[in-house]
Amino acid sequence: MQEAFNENTKKHLEFLLNSRIIIAVSGGIDSVVLSHLCADLGLNFALAHCNFNLRGTKSDADEEFVMDLGDKLETEVFVQNFETISYAKDNKLSIQMAARELRYNWLNELAEQLQFDYILTAHHADDNLETFLINFLRGTGLNGLTGIPEINGNIVRPLLSFSRKEIANCAHQKHIKWREDESNSTRKYLRNKLRHEVVPVLKKINPQLLEGFKNTLENLNDTADIVEESLNAVAKRAIVSIDEDGVTYKILEFKKVNNSKAYLFEMFKAYGFTEWNDIVGLLDAETGKYVKSNSHKLTKHRQHLILTDLDKELPNNECxxxxxxxxxxxxxxxxxxxxxxxxxxxxxxxxxxxxxxxxxxxxxxxxxxxxxxxxxxxxxxxxxxxxxxxxxxxxxxxxxxxxxxxxxxxxxxxxxxxxxxxxxxxxxxxxxxxxxxx
Missing domain, CATH: 3.50.40.10 (Phenylalanyl-trna Synthetase, Chain B, domain 3)
Known part of the structure; x- marks a missing residue:
C-alpha cells in the first residue's frame, strides 16, 4: 500500500510534497496508518488530536497514545480538550455533529494560526460508500450522491481511493499499533448499522462493490459538472441584481426551462429551504407571497423572486x-x-x-x-x-x-x-x- 499511496500522492496530490501539513489523528487504525504512510513518504507534517472527553479514562489513553505516536514519528503533536456534551446541549446538536463541528473549527484555527497549508483526514473508500448510503436513505439531490471530495479547500483526504481492508493489511504488514474505539462496533448510529449490517451483504453480493462504486461516483461527478454548467447559464440569465436588498431573480427564466422545480432546487438548496412545492408555487403567486427557511426568505415581487437574509440586521425601530x-x-x-x-x-x-x-x-x-x-x-x-x-x-x-x-x-x-x-x-x-x- 505504501507504494500505491506514494504514487497516488505524487500523481494527484503533488502539492502535498512541499507543504506544511496537519494530520487529524484520533488514534484509530485509519489515521494512524495515514500518519505512518506520510512519514515514510517524507512529508512535512504535525499531528493534531481532539480529546472529546466522551469515554472517560479511555479518551485520556487515546490522547497519550497519540503523544507517543508523535515521539515515534519524530513530529510535533497538538492536543485540544473539549467539553463535547455541554457544547452539544448549548448548540442543540447531536454528540456526533458537535464533535465534528468542534474538530473542524479547531483544526482550521490551528492551521491558520500556525500557517499550515493543508489538513489531512483519514477518510477512505468505505467511508465514502457509507456516506453515499446515508445521504441516499435520508433523501438528497445529486450533490449528496457524488461522494466525499478528495480535496475540499484546505482539507485533503489522501486515503479515499483505498479500502478499509487495504488499510488493515497495511497496518499488519508494518506492525502498526492503534487504539480501538468500542463505539465503532455499536449499532446505535446509522453509519455503524450500515457498516456492520448492510455493507457486508452488498460486498457478498458483489465482491467488486468498491470498484464499481468508484466508477459510479466518477459518472455522477461528470453529470454534476454538466448540471452545474446548465445551472450557471440559467443563473446568469435570471439574476437581475445583487445588492444590500438581496439577490433578485427574473421569474421568466425559471419558467422557460423544462423542469422549473429542479432548477429552483439547485439554485436555492444552499439556503435551507425544504418546501420545494411552495417555492415552485411562488412563480405564479401574487406579489408579496414568500417562503421562509431558518436563515433566508424568498419573496415574490412582481415579475421577480427576491432572496433575502433573515439574519441581516434591519434598522432599529426607535423614534x-x-x-x-x-x-x-x-x-x-x-x-x-x-x-x-x-x-x-x-x-x-x-x-x-x-x-x-x-x-x-x-x-x-x-x-x-x-x-x-x-x-x-x-x-x-x-x-x-x-x-x-x-x-x-x-x-x-x-x-x-x-x-x-x-x-x-x-x-x-x-x-x-x-x-x-x-x-x-x-x-x-x-x-x-x-x-x-x-
Missing part, C-alpha cells in the same frame, strides 16, 4: 425626537439637520423645504406604520402610505426600511421618497426650513 433648538441630530439613518433659509429650492431625495410655521415640535423620525396616510406633494388628496410605497415599486426590504418624519402625527416626509403637500412652501410662507438627511 428619534428632533427639537427646534437642536438643529443637528444623529439618527439611525444618518445626520438630520434643520436650517432656516430665505429661498426654497427643488426637493431632492436627501433634502426638502417646508413651511416652518406649519410644524409642531418635536419632530419624530421613525419607521413607517401600516394604516398611515400621506398627501404626496404634487398630487391631489391623500393616499395610503402602503399604497404609495407599492406604487413606488419598492422591494420588500426597501419597504421594511422606509423612514418617515412626522409633526404631531402628520407625515412631513417619506424620507428619500416624497414630501407631504400639507407642509409645502407657498407664496404665503414667511419662514422656510430646510431639512436634510446625510
Amino acid at each position: 428619534t425626537l428632533i427639537d427646534e433648538t437642536n438643529m443637528s441630530s444623529e439618527t439611525p439613518i444618518g445626520t438630520l439637520t434643520l436650517e432656516d433659509t430665505k429661498n426654497a429650492q427643488d426637493n431632492t431625495s436627501t433634502t426638502i423645504y417646508v413651511d416652518r410655521a406649519k410644524l409642531k415640535f418635536p419632530l419624530k423620525l421613525r419607521l413607517w406604520q401600516k394604516g398611515e396616510y400621506i398627501y404626496p406633494l404634487g398630487m391631489q388628496g391623500k393616499k395610503k402610505l402602503s399604497k404609495f410605497l407599492k406604487d413606488e415599486k419598492l422591494t420588500p426590504f426597501q419597504k421594511d426600511t422606509t423612514w418617515v418624519l412626522e409633526s404631531n402625527g402628520d407625515i412631513i416626509w417619506v424620507v428619500g421618497r416624497r414630501a407631504d403637500d400639507r407642509f409645502k412652501v407657498t407664496k404665503h410662507t414667511d419662514k422656510i426650513l430646510k431639512i436634510e438627511i446625510l
Whole structure:
C-alpha cells in the first residue's frame, strides 16, 4: 500500500510534497496508518488530536497514545480538550455533529494560526460508500450522491481511493499499533448499522462493490459538472441584481426551462429551504407571497423572486425626537439637520423645504406604520402610505426600511421618497426650513 499511496500522492496530490501539513489523528487504525504512510513518504507534517472527553479514562489513553505516536514519528503533536456534551446541549446538536463541528473549527484555527497549508483526514473508500448510503436513505439531490471530495479547500483526504481492508493489511504488514474505539462496533448510529449490517451483504453480493462504486461516483461527478454548467447559464440569465436588498431573480427564466422545480432546487438548496412545492408555487403567486427557511426568505415581487437574509440586521425601530433648538441630530439613518433659509429650492431625495410655521415640535423620525396616510406633494388628496410605497415599486426590504418624519402625527416626509403637500412652501410662507438627511 505504501507504494500505491506514494504514487497516488505524487500523481494527484503533488502539492502535498512541499507543504506544511496537519494530520487529524484520533488514534484509530485509519489515521494512524495515514500518519505512518506520510512519514515514510517524507512529508512535512504535525499531528493534531481532539480529546472529546466522551469515554472517560479511555479518551485520556487515546490522547497519550497519540503523544507517543508523535515521539515515534519524530513530529510535533497538538492536543485540544473539549467539553463535547455541554457544547452539544448549548448548540442543540447531536454528540456526533458537535464533535465534528468542534474538530473542524479547531483544526482550521490551528492551521491558520500556525500557517499550515493543508489538513489531512483519514477518510477512505468505505467511508465514502457509507456516506453515499446515508445521504441516499435520508433523501438528497445529486450533490449528496457524488461522494466525499478528495480535496475540499484546505482539507485533503489522501486515503479515499483505498479500502478499509487495504488499510488493515497495511497496518499488519508494518506492525502498526492503534487504539480501538468500542463505539465503532455499536449499532446505535446509522453509519455503524450500515457498516456492520448492510455493507457486508452488498460486498457478498458483489465482491467488486468498491470498484464499481468508484466508477459510479466518477459518472455522477461528470453529470454534476454538466448540471452545474446548465445551472450557471440559467443563473446568469435570471439574476437581475445583487445588492444590500438581496439577490433578485427574473421569474421568466425559471419558467422557460423544462423542469422549473429542479432548477429552483439547485439554485436555492444552499439556503435551507425544504418546501420545494411552495417555492415552485411562488412563480405564479401574487406579489408579496414568500417562503421562509431558518436563515433566508424568498419573496415574490412582481415579475421577480427576491432572496433575502433573515439574519441581516434591519434598522432599529426607535423614534428619534428632533427639537427646534437642536438643529443637528444623529439618527439611525444618518445626520438630520434643520436650517432656516430665505429661498426654497427643488426637493431632492436627501433634502426638502417646508413651511416652518406649519410644524409642531418635536419632530419624530421613525419607521413607517401600516394604516398611515400621506398627501404626496404634487398630487391631489391623500393616499395610503402602503399604497404609495407599492406604487413606488419598492422591494420588500426597501419597504421594511422606509423612514418617515412626522409633526404631531402628520407625515412631513417619506424620507428619500416624497414630501407631504400639507407642509409645502407657498407664496404665503414667511419662514422656510430646510431639512436634510446625510
